[in-house]
Amino acid sequence: MSRDVLEIRWHGRGGQGAKTAAAMVAEVTVEAGKHAQAAPEYGAEREGAPIKAYTRISDGVIRVHDAIYYPDIVIVLDETLLDTEGVQEGLSEDGILMVNTSKSPAQVREQLGLEGRKLYTIDATSIALEEIGRPIPNTVMIGALVAVTGVADVEHIKKDIDKKLGGKLSEDMLQGNMRAVERAFEEVRSEDE
Amino acid sequence: MAENVALTGNDSAAYALRQINPDVVAAYPITPQTELMHKFAAYVADGEVDTELVRVESEHSAMSATVAASLSGARACTATSANGLALMWEILYIASSTRCPIVMPVVNRALSAPINIHCDHSDTMGARDSGWIQLYSENCQEAYDNAVQAVRIAEHPDVRLPVMVCLDGFILSHTLEGLEVNDDQDVKDFIGTLDRPDSLLNVDDPETFGMFTLQNYYFEFKKQQVDAMEKVPAVIEQVGQEYGELTGRSYGLLDPYRCEDADIILVGLGSTTGTAKQAADDLREEEGLKCGVLKLRTFRPFPAEQVCRVLSGADITGVLDRAVSFGLGGPLFHELRSARYGETAPMIDFIYGLGGRDLSLDNVKDIFRSLAEARDSGQTEPTTRFVGVRE
Numbered sequence: 001m002s003r004d005v006l007e008i009r010w011h012g013r014g015g016q017g018a019k020t021a022a023a024m025v026a027e028v029t030v031e032a033g034k035h036a037q038a039a040p041e042y043g044a045e046r047e048g049a050p051i052k053a054y055t056r057i058s059d060g061v062i063r064v065h066d067a068i069y070y071p072d073i074v075i076v077l078d079e080t081l082l083d084t085e086g087v088q089e090g091l092s093e094d095g096i097l098m099v100n101t102s103k104s105p106a107q108v109r110e111q112l113g114l115e116g117r118k119l120y121t122i123d124a125t126s127i128a129l130e131e132i133g134r135p136i137p138n139t140v141m142i143g144a145l146v147a148v149t150g151v152a153d154v155e156h157i158k159k160d161i162d163k164k165l166g167g168k169l170s171e172d173m174l175q176g177n178m179r180a181v182e183r184a185f186e187e188v189r190s191e192d193e
Numbered sequence: 194m195a196e197n198v199a200l201t202g203n204d205s206a207a208y209a210l211r212q213i214n215p216d217v218v219a220a221y222p223i224t225p226q227t228e229l230m231h232k233f234a235a236y237v238a239d240g241e242v243d244t245e246l247v248r249v250e251s252e253h254s255a256m257s258a259t260v261a262a263s264l265s266g267a268r269a270c271t272a273t274s275a276n277g278l279a280l281m282w283e284i285l286y287i288a289s290s291t292r293c294p295i296v297m298p299v300v301n302r303a304l305s306a307p308i309n310i311h312c313d314h315s316d317t318m319g320a321r322d323s324g325w326i327q328l329y330s331e332n333c334q335e336a337y338d339n340a341v342q343a344v345r346i347a348e349h350p351d352v353r354l355p356v357m358v359c360l361d362g363f364i365l366s367h368t369l370e371g372l373e374v375n376d377d378q379d380v381k382d383f384i385g386t387l388d389r390p391d392s393l394l395n396v397d398d399p400e401t402f403g404m405f406t407l408q409n410y411y412f413e414f415k416k417q418q419v420d421a422m423e424k425v426p427a428v429i430e431q432v433g434q435e436y437g438e439l440t441g442r443s444y445g446l447l448d449p450y451r452c453e454d455a456d457i458i459l460v461g462l463g464s465t466t467g468t469a470k471q472a473a474d475d476l477r478e479e480e481g482l483k484c485g486v487l488k489l490r491t492f493r494p495f496p497a498e499q500v501c502r503v504l505s506g507a508d509i510t511g512v513l514d515r516a517v518s519f520g521l522g523g524p525l526f527h528e529l530r531s532a533r534y535g536e537t538a539p540m541i542d543f544i545y546g547l548g549g550r551d552l553s554l555d556n557v558k559d560i561f562r563s564l565a566e567a568r569d570s571g572q573t574e575p576t577t578r579f580v581g582v583r584e
Binding site (some may be wrong): 023026027030031033034035036037038039040062063064065066067069126 | 197198201310311332361363364365367368369370371464465467468470471551552553554555556
């Protein structure tokens with residue numbers, strides 16, 4: 001892929017909202033005037049099955065319609081996938097890996113045997129349970145992505161959460177999602193900490 | 194005012210259907226088309242269209258009801274995928290031969306067995322002799338634009354034939370992309386109203402459709418379909434140009450990309466051609482290979498003359514086929530080779546992506562490289578190659 005396209009690969013399990021997260025990030029960047037593409041990779045659709053989703057963002061037109069093999073950013077919504085999915089496969093040398101886990105970045109680095117790249121962790125499931133009442137980590141991970149990369153505006157994200165989930169969730173859960181995004185800004189851990 | 198929105202392929206086709214505001218839509222759900230009709234049904238429920246949505250018990254009934262509505266003078270649409278299209282089979286031929294200007298998005302998906310919900314073109318390729326016009330879409334923008342233009346093409350008095358608007362299952366139908374949509378009123382003005390004086394409900398001038406004809410008249414009906422198809426290319430070009438004046442996005446039968454000076458041209462349909470364009474750019478820059486891509490927007494009628502003109506300067510041509518005719522090879526390749534009868538420049542067929550197997554940018558680059566190698570060595574055998582399949 002030409003270098004002016006930012007490619008994000010999401011790894012999750014069915015039901016964790018990877019598809020929605022991939023689409024949400026694309027949608028807000030389109031609304032901000034950029035080009036974007038989001039695609040889920042469907043296998044057998046069942047809760048708990050490993051799934052991948054893709055987001056591409058660019059200032060120019062995005063023409064490719066293939067899977068993402070050389071991501072700039074990998075986001076893992078479920079830490080049990082670290083052992084099975086080869087999540088870091090193809091991740092660019094200066095790429096970012098972001099994992100939902102209570103472990104530290106150093107612990108994940110050791111677990112994966114990862115060299116180079118930047119590693120971030122956040123305990124998104126705990127935050128989601130506390131704020132939303134359900135173990136769905138996607139909005140927290142979006143918050144962490146925005147906090148680390150600035151790839152989208154957090155206010156745009158919140159507006160999109162309102163638009164996408166407003167009709168589906170109770171007001172409490174909706175506000176919980178907003179707080180979850182904000183907490184991601186505070187609680188995402190880099191290796192410098 | 195036109196505006197930029199982020200929509201999936203299904204939602205963009207549904208958005209076009211909302212603006213078309215058909216009199217009748219009859220549909221039955223099938224993955225990956227389901228969300229398209231789901232979305233359109235929501236427009237109906239919300240009163241955003243005047244459409245009578247007929248919920249039927251199968252695709253055979255969906256197409257039957259759509260044909261009946263069309264023959265009654267209604268603007269009628271439906272949508273389907275794969276096995277659903279296969280179940281419509283009998284009525285597809287009736288729709289075209291009774292000259293129903295139906296518009297039908299087809300979300301391309303592999304045919305069973307084994308059962309598979311993902312993209313290939315085996316569904317619409319099988320329907321290539323059914324008398325329908327076929328337009329293929331590279332991205333969500335084109336799925337939307339093609340659906341709007343299809344109404345004008347189908348209903349043109351010189352044509353009066355049904356149109357399939359093909360978009361790749363999942364790769365487009367479930368992929369969110371930014372696109373520009375037209376103002377509702379602009380679409381309304383662009384498509385105008387359907388003028389079908391010879392309808393079943395016109396009691397002042399009664400007509401019959403699909404009547405019994407034997408050796409005496411059947412052949413003449415078929416010749417009329419042949420003649421109508423011959424008029425389609427000019428109409429597609431005219432509508433595509435007018436659409437360009439309205440939206441800034443012009444369309445033709447083909448979309449040649451960097452073909453003027455290309456030595457190696459890859460021909461294809463649908464979303465893969467976007468990936469191929471990127472591969473052509475990359476290889477020109479990185480390896481000095483003069484690559485081009487020829488996207489066929491129109492597969493039926495087959496734009497033989499126009500394709501030959503674009504390919505005339507190339508040393509070698511590759512064809513990307515996302516379907517297979519068992520015992521022959523790729524349908525696009527064989528039609529293209531037939532169109533180029535008498536040409537000596539070599540052609541190689543690349544069958545890929547059956548059942549949704551991904552064709553990566555790297556895969557397409559390898560295809561271009563293998564074409565360069567075949568040209569340099571003169572070794573073009575085998576002329577049918579399978580990309581990314583385990584032997």
